[in-house]
Amino acid sequence: MAVTAIAINCTLKSVGGEESSTDRMIGLLAEAFGEHDVRLAETLRIVDYNVLPGVTSNEGEGDEWPELRERILTHDILVFGGPIWMGQISSVAKRVLERMDAFLSETDEAGRMPSYGKVAVAAIVGNEDGAHFSSAQLFQSLNDTGWTIPAVAACYWVGEAMGATDFKELDEIPAKVSETVAMVAGNAAHLAKLLKDNPYPGQG
Amino acid sequence: MAVTAIAINCTLKSVGGEESSTDRMIGLLAEAFGEHDVRLAETLRIVDYNVLPGVTSNEGEGDEWPELRERILTHDILVFGGPIWMGQISSVAKRVLERMDAFLSETDEAGRMPSYGKVAVAAIVGNEDGAHFSSAQLFQSLNDTGWTIPAVAACYWVGEAMGATDFKELDEIPAKVSETVAMVAGNAAHLAKLLKDNPYPGQG
Amino acid sequence: MAVTAIAINCTLKSVGGEESSTDRMIGLLAEAFGEHDVRLAETLRIVDYNVLPGVTSNEGEGDEWPELRERILTHDILVFGGPIWMGQISSVAKRVLERMDAFLSETDEAGRMPSYGKVAVAAIVGNEDGAHFSSAQLFQSLNDTGWTIPAVAACYWVGEAMGATDFKELDEIPAKVSETVAMVAGNAAHLAKLLKDNPYPGQG
Amino acid sequence: MAVTAIAINCTLKSVGGEESSTDRMIGLLAEAFGEHDVRLAETLRIVDYNVLPGVTSNEGEGDEWPELRERILTHDILVFGGPIWMGQISSVAKRVLERMDAFLSETDEAGRMPSYGKVAVAAIVGNEDGAHFSSAQLFQSLNDTGWTIPAVAACYWVGEAMGATDFKELDEIPAKVSETVAMVAGNAAHLAKLLKDNPYPGQG
Numbered sequence: 001m002a003v004t005a006i007a008i009n010c011t012l013k014s015v016g017g018e019e020s021s022t023d024r025m026i027g028l029l030a031e032a033f034g035e036h037d038v039r040l041a042e043t044l045r046i047v048d049y050n051v052l053p054g055v056t057s058n059e060g061e062g063d064e065w066p067e068l069r070e071r072i073l074t075h076d077i078l079v080f081g082g083p084i085w086m087g088q089i090s091s092v093a094k095r096v097l098e099r100m101d102a103f104l105s106e107t108d109e110a111g112r113m114p115s116y117g118k119v120a121v122a123a124i125v126g127n128e129d130g131a132h133f134s135s136a137q138l139f140q141s142l143n144d145t146g147w148t149i150p151a152v153a154a155c156y157w158v159g160e161a162m163g164a165t166d167f168k169e170l171d172e173i174p175a176k177v178s179e180t181v182a183m184v185a186g187n188a189a190h191l192a193k194l195l196k197d198n199p200y201p202g203q204g
Numbered sequence: 205m206a207v208t209a210i211a212i213n214c215t216l217k218s219v220g221g222e223e224s225s226t227d228r229m230i231g232l233l234a235e236a237f238g239e240h241d242v243r244l245a246e247t248l249r250i251v252d253y254n255v256l257p258g259v260t261s262n263e264g265e266g267d268e269w270p271e272l273r274e275r276i277l278t279h280d281i282l283v284f285g286g287p288i289w290m291g292q293i294s295s296v297a298k299r300v301l302e303r304m305d306a307f308l309s310e311t312d313e314a315g316r317m318p319s320y321g322k323v324a325v326a327a328i329v330g331n332e333d334g335a336h337f338s339s340a341q342l343f344q345s346l347n348d349t350g351w352t353i354p355a356v357a358a359c360y361w362v363g364e365a366m367g368a369t370d371f372k373e374l375d376e377i378p379a380k381v382s383e384t385v386a387m388v389a390g391n392a393a394h395l396a397k398l399l400k401d402n403p404y405p406g407q408g
Numbered sequence: 409m410a411v412t413a414i415a416i417n418c419t420l421k422s423v424g425g426e427e428s429s430t431d432r433m434i435g436l437l438a439e440a441f442g443e444h445d446v447r448l449a450e451t452l453r454i455v456d457y458n459v460l461p462g463v464t465s466n467e468g469e470g471d472e473w474p475e476l477r478e479r480i481l482t483h484d485i486l487v488f489g490g491p492i493w494m495g496q497i498s499s500v501a502k503r504v505l506e507r508m509d510a511f512l513s514e515t516d517e518a519g520r521m522p523s524y525g526k527v528a529v530a531a532i533v534g535n536e537d538g539a540h541f542s543s544a545q546l547f548q549s550l551n552d553t554g555w556t557i558p559a560v561a562a563c564y565w566v567g568e569a570m571g572a573t574d575f576k577e578l579d580e581i582p583a584k585v586s587e588t589v590a591m592v593a594g595n596a597a598h599l600a601k602l603l604k605d606n607p608y609p610g611q612g
Numbered sequence: 613m614a615v616t617a618i619a620i621n622c623t624l625k626s627v628g629g630e631e632s633s634t635d636r637m638i639g640l641l642a643e644a645f646g647e648h649d650v651r652l653a654e655t656l657r658i659v660d661y662n663v664l665p666g667v668t669s670n671e672g673e674g675d676e677w678p679e680l681r682e683r684i685l686t687h688d689i690l691v692f693g694g695p696i697w698m699g700q701i702s703s704v705a706k707r708v709l710e711r712m713d714a715f716l717s718e719t720d721e722a723g724r725m726p727s728y729g730k731v732a733v734a735a736i737v738g739n740e741d742g743a744h745f746s747s748a749q750l751f752q753s754l755n756d757t758g759w760t761i762p763a764v765a766a767c768y769w770v771g772e773a774m775g776a777t778d779f780k781e782l783d784e785i786p787a788k789v790s791e792t793v794a795m796v797a798g799n800a801a802h803l804a805k806l807l808k809d810n811p812y813p814g815q816g
Contacts, residue, residue, distance in 0.1 A: 291540025291544070334541075335537045336537050340495070340541065360569055361569045362536075362569045364582070365564055365566045365585070366582075366585070380569070381570070
């Protein structure tokens with residue numbers, strides 16, 4: 001069975017057509033996935049949708065999360081992308097994590113959440129510091145809501161302390177970033193295939 | 205000079221008139237402040253306003269943060285109230301922190317942010333676990349944006365691991381919570397008065 | 409190939425023979441692993457060994473980490489157990505994470521760390537609050553150092569806010585804890601077997 | 613009354629006489645304090661002492677924390693210095709925080725811990741990323757144990773993502789770091805003086 005991926009970009013900026021730094025990191029991952037026959041189907045820029053605050057899968061009128069939720073769960077790999085603000089992952093990312101809280105009560109007869117057997121990795125960018133705090137927030141929340149985290153699952157870039165450079169402004173991708181991207185994509189592809197062919201059995 | 209306080213409630217729920225668990229904790233603090241001649245002027249339920257994503261003080265058309273920002277900065281003490289979701293502070297709280305990022309570039313001639321000399325405390329509630337993670341997120345962000353944190357600045361309540369009780373459902377306020385509330389209010393009142401009378405000088 | 413597990417207990421207390429609350433949680437996992445034909449070979453109580461501060465695999469004279477490191481890497485599943493202090497994972501746990509930092513430079517020809525293909529889960533206990541902060545710290549660090557985190561990888565128990573009850577004093581294991589333990593063990597066993605039979609390929 | 617400061621350096625390295633990167637940051641703060649008539653009396657390199665694991669103020673035979681505790685509490689300002697490892701504050705720092713847990717039960721007749729009225733700031737260095745996660749851990753723990761956190765209380769430096777440069781190797785101190793150091797020292801000096809002259813009253 002072929003494995004596919006989807007990305008979410010939790011930038012705060014709703015700028016039609018303009019690439020964000022998070023997009024650039026997601027783009028690198030998309031290329032790297034290609035070398036493992038994994039297609040990154042699309043990137044959802046969350047801020048362009050009306051994702052209502054709440055912890056259920058449908059918060060009623062105007063809520064666009066139900067559609068996003070369905071598109072995310074169509075795929076085997078989730079690239080959770082977002083920028084760092086105030087040293088932590090963005091509020092848009094946190095909102096997505098809150099909406100996934102509903103998975104905890106959407107288990108099947110074997111106690112498995114809709115995310116079971118799916119793999120999540122992080123794509124984090126910032127001007128300076130906060131990548132580890134962000135991946136800690138993400139991995140804890142994603143794991144609580146049923147996602148599996150492959151070895152070395154965080155691609156990130158930040159500049160020197162209190163710097164102001166954006167990742168998208170870099171003339172060249174640092175070698176360390178390229179190597180990490182390659183490893184993250186390879187590990188995620190491998191693990192997603194394994195789990196797709198051999199789902200978690202859950203509790204009898 | 206009299207000292208006044210304001211609270212923000214970062215619940216995810218926009219329920220007209222209904223008290224949230226966060227409201228209840230804020231209410232306890234309001235009472236305790238009263239014993240120190242500090243009036244808690246109002247509680248802003250953030251989710252009822254259109255606070256746009258971003259990191260400036262005005263994100264343009266429809267943004268209601270400028271008004272909230274002004275009301276918050278009128279007072280000497282900020283009670284930063286919010287619920288825990290996924291073991292962390294709510295996305296609504298994170299959005300407020302992001303909007304305060306703008307303070308970093310709104311310094312006066314002595315390098316002081318609009319929050320300098322103001323005191324912040326936390327009021328955190330959840331069904332289970334996450335209060336320390338939340339206060340860590342809050343204190344780091346609030347301190348970065350110029351707020352002063354008095355000794356013992358976190359009031360919190362959570363139930364046993366994986367529990368489902370709401371703070372507002374408790375028949376009685378646990379003694380430990382009441383004692384902490386009294387201490388938090390007393391320390392904040394004392395420190396806010398000191399700093400109001402003796403502002404940080406900033407850099408010459 | 410049979411899969412085996414090992415546990416580390418990062419309690420601060422060196423009490424010969426006495427069960428700690430962390431031991432009790434590890435014991436529940438050991439039983440649950442038994443139902444999946446996974447043997448938990450032993451529990452290393454880290455505080456009983458002389459683990460020197462540092463970030464290499466051998467910090468010289470008197471350092472007992474090299475021996476612990478070898479025993480840990482003999483197995484397919486690591487149960488990372490520890491108590492919460494000050495709302496965060498213990499200093500003993502942090503020391504172990506620091507010593508695993510060395511894995512980053514101990515890669516094979518395909519760029520794989522010694523932990524690649526191994527699975528880690530968390531067993532966290534405390535009197536009150538801090539389990540999510542602790543699992544965030546653990547999952548970020550363990551993932552950085554090459555461990556794979558199965559779906560729902562954290563068993564934890566904490567009491568009500570500012571409480572003083574120990575997990576080992578509970579007359580009965582709460583149902584939610586038992587259910588989580590069963591799920592954690594089942595998921596870890598399944599994933600460890602998959603990865604043992606189908607190792608990450610690494611980078612060519 | 614004159615105000616004095618003390619620093620702790622929570623490096624993992626016990627290297628007689630050699631300056632660590634943390635020492636360099638502490639040195640900058642010491643100079644800056646001088647401009648506010650605050651003397652930084654000494655720096656305690658914690659790893660050179662036998663600080664036993666535990667959460668009391670005296671863990672028995674061989675424990676050198678009691679002496680360190682006394683020296684720390686002699687002063688009005690604590691510079692809590694430490695390196696980042698695995699994106700988080702060092703295990704040596706965490707051990708110190710755990711030992712301060714005892715303050716919670718060492719209150720006077722007005723409910724005040726030994727740290728009440730004292731001010732704490734952070735001095736954090738690392739090769740790359742983790743300063744905000746570290747200051748979040750520090751500010752939450754220090755605040756829980758009675759310390760007051762002045763506005764802008766974190767001096768830090770980290771290099772670009774996945775870099776390997778040490779702060780002590782920099783030819784020149786970045787301007788942003790110098791400015792932050794000056795602000796941190798000025799704010800801490802001001803607040804410590806205020807609180808020394810006007811102690812928290814505590815609960816009657």
